[in-house]
Amino acid sequence: MPLLEVRNLQVRVEEREILHGLSLVVNKGEVHAIMGPNGSGKSTLSHVIAGKPGYEVTGGEILFEGEDLLAMSPEERSAKGVFLAFQYPVEIPGVTTMTFLRTALNAQRKARGQTEFLVPDFLRKVRKVADSLNIPMDMLKRGVNVGFSGGEKKRNEILQMALFEPSLCILDEMDSGLDIDALRVAADGVNALRSPDRAVVVITHYQRLLNYIVPDFVHVMSKGRVVKSGGKELALELEASGYARFDDAA
Amino acid sequence: MSAVQETVDRVRRIDVDQYRYGFETLIESDKAPKGLSEDTVRFISAKKNEPAWMLEWRLEAYRRWLTMTEPKWARVHYPKIDYQDLYYYSAPKKKEIGSLDEVDPEILKTYEKLGIPLREVEMLEGVVRPEGERRIAVDAVFDSVSVATTFQKELKQAGVIFMPISEAIREHPELVKKYLGTVVPTSDNYFATLNSAVFSDGSFVYVPPGVRCPMELSTYFRINERNTGQFERTLIIADKGAYVSYLEGCTAPQRDENQLHAAVVELVTLDDAEIKYSTVQNWYPGNSEGKGGIYNFVTKRGDCRGDNSKISWTQVETGSAITWKYPSCILRGDNSRGEFYSIAISNGHQQVDSGTKMIHLGKNTTSRIISKGIAAGVSQNTYRGLVTAHRKATGARNFTACDSLLIGDKCGAHTVPYIEAKNSSALFEHEATTSKISEDVLFYCVQRGLSQEEAVGLVVNGFVKDVLQQLPMEFAVEAQKLISISLEGSVG
Numbered sequence: 001m002p003l004l005e006v007r008n009l010q011v012r013v014e015e016r017e018i019l020h021g022l023s024l025v026v027n028k029g030e031v032h033a034i035m036g037p038n039g040s041g042k043s044t045l046s047h048v049i050a051g052k053p054g055y056e057v058t059g060g061e062i063l064f065e066g067e068d069l070l071a072m073s074p075e076e077r078s079a080k081g082v083f084l085a086f087q088y089p090v091e092i093p094g095v096t097t098m099t100f101l102r103t104a105l106n107a108q109r110k111a112r113g114q115t116e117f118l119v120p121d122f123l124r125k126v127r128k129v130a131d132s133l134n135i136p137m138d139m140l141k142r143g144v145n146v147g148f149s150g151g152e153k154k155r156n157e158i159l160q161m162a163l164f165e166p167s168l169c170i171l172d173e174m175d176s177g178l179d180i181d182a183l184r185v186a187a188d189g190v191n192a193l194r195s196p197d198r199a200v201v202v203i204t205h206y207q208r209l210l211n212y213i214v215p216d217f218v219h220v221m222s223k224g225r226v227v228k229s230g231g232k233e234l235a236l237e238l239e240a241s242g243y244a245r246f247d248d249a250a
Numbered sequence: 251m252s253a254v255q256e257t258v259d260r261v262r263r264i265d266v267d268q269y270r271y272g273f274e275t276l277i278e279s280d281k282a283p284k285g286l287s288e289d290t291v292r293f294i295s296a297k298k299n300e301p302a303w304m305l306e307w308r309l310e311a312y313r314r315w316l317t318m319t320e321p322k323w324a325r326v327h328y329p330k331i332d333y334q335d336l337y338y339y340s341a342p343k344k345k346e347i348g349s350l351d352e353v354d355p356e357i358l359k360t361y362e363k364l365g366i367p368l369r370e371v372e373m374l375e376g377v378v379r380p381e382g383e384r385r386i387a388v389d390a391v392f393d394s395v396s397v398a399t400t401f402q403k404e405l406k407q408a409g410v411i412f413m414p415i416s417e418a419i420r421e422h423p424e425l426v427k428k429y430l431g432t433v434v435p436t437s438d439n440y441f442a443t444l445n446s447a448v449f450s451d452g453s454f455v456y457v458p459p460g461v462r463c464p465m466e467l468s469t470y471f472r473i474n475e476r477n478t479g480q481f482e483r484t485l486i487i488a489d490k491g492a493y494v495s496y497l498e499g500c501t502a503p504q505r506d507e508n509q510l511h512a513a514v515v516e517l518v519t520l521d522d523a524e525i526k527y528s529t530v531q532n533w534y535p536g537n538s539e540g541k542g543g544i545y546n547f548v549t550k551r552g553d554c555r556g557d558n559s560k561i562s563w564t565q566v567e568t569g570s571a572i573t574w575k576y577p578s579c580i581l582r583g584d585n586s587r588g589e590f591y592s593i594a595i596s597n598g599h600q601q602v603d604s605g606t607k608m609i610h611l612g613k614n615t616t617s618r619i620i621s622k623g624i625a626a627g628v629s630q631n632t633y634r635g636l637v638t639a640h641r642k643a644t645g646a647r648n649f650t651a652c653d654s655l656l657i658g659d660k661c662g663a664h665t666v667p668y669i670e671a672k673n674s675s676a677l678f679e680h681e682a683t684t685s686k687i688s689e690d691v692l693f694y695c696v697q698r699g700l701s702q703e704e705a706v707g708l709v710v711n712g713f714v715k716d717v718l719q720q721l722p723m724e725f726a727v728e729a730q731k732l733i734s735i736s737l738e739g740s741v742g
Contacts, residue, residue: 104699105699
């Protein structure tokens with residue numbers, strides 16, 4: 001059974017249809033890249049999978065491990081193992097990152113019928129993950145993303161990804177706003193999470209990121225559909241020729 | 251169904267008021283005849299076996315009250331209050347209580363339900379408590395009378411007087427006469443004057459010179475009777491170099507009709523003394539249509555009468571249909587300091603008009619105001635504050651930060667600061683922000699596994715963190731829970 005199966009998905013925002021029958025199959029252990037120009041519906045797809053309010057699904061379905069994902073609340077999806085790393089992570093003043101991590105992790109565990117982490121065990125786990133991502137513990141005592149640089153915010157997303165151990169990681173424009181060094185650190189973090197039990201979906205404009213996170217499959221989106229799928233060489237092809245030629249295919 | 255729709259539906263199913271304390275205790279009570287007249291005042295005074303001077307004081311207040319009109323400047327709307335349609339005194343029958351054992355078990359049960367540690371039985375029976383566990387002495391006020399004050403003996407050893415004010419009037423008339431009405435005069439305002447005429451009980455605290463009160467003092471107010479006004483009067487004096495921390499909690503049963511609460515609290519600090527006064531107010535806020543709920547018209551004022559003295563107000567306001575409350579500091583002594591930390595939450599149809607006054611009279615006086623207003627539902631939440639420096643108050647300094655958080659798009663937050671500096675050396679700073687809990691922040695949290703309500707609770711607790719930190723530990727935990735409860739059903 002595929003981990004994620006999107007079948008003929010049609011989505012509207014207000015009165016406008018953004019996705020016109022999109023299909024995608026992602027299996028555990030795979031890394032998929034979804035590429036496409038602005039407005040092609042890449043972020044919409046990630047938002048609909050995660051359950052963001054404001055999107056109306058008018059047709060098709062999304063199955064996650066064979067279950068109807070669209071029937072679940074966003075927090076249920078999270079507990080099932082759907083993780084979305086945001087393009088623009090929000091700031092939550094007055095709530096330390098540490099508190100946020102613990103509250104979220106325990107909420108997910110509770111939803112799965114697992115026991116909550118005790119503070120010492122939790123701290124040990126966080127410290128280990130933070131070290132591997134070069135995140136100083138002091139940073140975690142600050143408010144969630146408050147005063148964080150672009151690179152710090154992205155690393156904080158990957159820290160959560162590593163901590164929550166989701167089975168599906170969707171990275172929405174992870175490279176936006178990152179310089180090359182920050183990008184490398186973030187990509188290393190993602191690569192460390194590649195595993196036969198997990199799938200990664202990388203959403204990006206540019207081929208650049210895919211030099212660091214090498215995908216197994218590349219899908220090109222245009223005007224709300226996947227217009228071409230292929231191996232990693234497809235990304236290089238795109239880099240050379242641009243998106244324009246796919247517009248006709250859509 | 252989309253997540254939003256689901257949340258909206260779920261919220262609709264929840265009644266806005268999830269008021270946990272809405273139970274009623276069935277006990278017999280002894281009431282004054284309905285309505286207000288000189289006879290009512292005499293009745294109350296007689297019930298309390300008061301000396302003649304006290305009755306005179308009350309009558310004078312009553313006569314003045316007749317000449318006054320209800321203030322209308324606050325941003326709150328409510329039907330006209332019929333002062334003749336209220337009971338001004340209600341006491342649980344079987345009064346004349348000598349010790350806790352004589353308290354009506356029904357009342358003890360009520361306090362147990364509220365989670366208030368009234369019984370010192372464990373202590374008396376020598377139950378060993380963990381080292382360092384803080385103890386709190388409690389004075390419990392049920393409708394109009396104080397039913398039990400705990401730890402009296404231990405406090406007495408330290409020289410601290412903590413008793414119902416009705417007893418203090420009889421047992422310590424010299425102290426009461428010296429301080430009562432000196433911070434909030436009987437002529438102060440409509441509600442304070444009414445209180446002066448008909449107050450029935452409340453707490454009295456006197457901490458002698460140089461004494462640091464050995465435990466937190468606490469009063470729990472409970473309105474139980476129907477159609478009863480509660481008019482408590484609290485007077486706290488910290489003599490030279492003394493320190494006391496005082497906690498106040500309030501609850502009431504759910505009623506269809508509104509109940510009136512008009513309290514007066516007076517604090518006095520002499521040289522080098524400090525009073526820390528914390529309130530967690532959770533009166534019944536009314537139901538989801540705005541019916542019922544407590545009208546809370548309270549006058550709280552502290553007088554830093556001595557040099558280098560300090561008064562600090564911390565309040566967490568979650569209940570009441572109407573809140574009209576401005577805990578203030580008169581900074582009379584040189585180098586004295588006033589603080590006001592406030593969290594005011596309004597949900598459903600609640601209306602809050604609250605803030606503070608910092609009146610700088612002495613030299614080099616400082617004050618600090620941190621106000622956090624949270625509005626949800628169709629509520630209206632107003633911060634109203636006054637900071638003044640007298641012309642002799644050289645070097646006066648104030649810092650004010652007023653932050654408002656809106657949940658949903660049908661509520662309102664308003665900030666009304668008044669600043670007056672009559673000398674050029676005063677330095678006043680005012681900061682204000684208004685923000686909304688954005689959909690993006692909520693979605694970020696739910697994506698990470700939190701429910702909508704957990705997400706709102708987390709964001710709000712982050713918002714009020716600076717103020718929560720000012721509360722004593724046990725209270726902070728209680729307040730945190732209360733904040734989450736009072737915001738239940740606010741998302742959607």
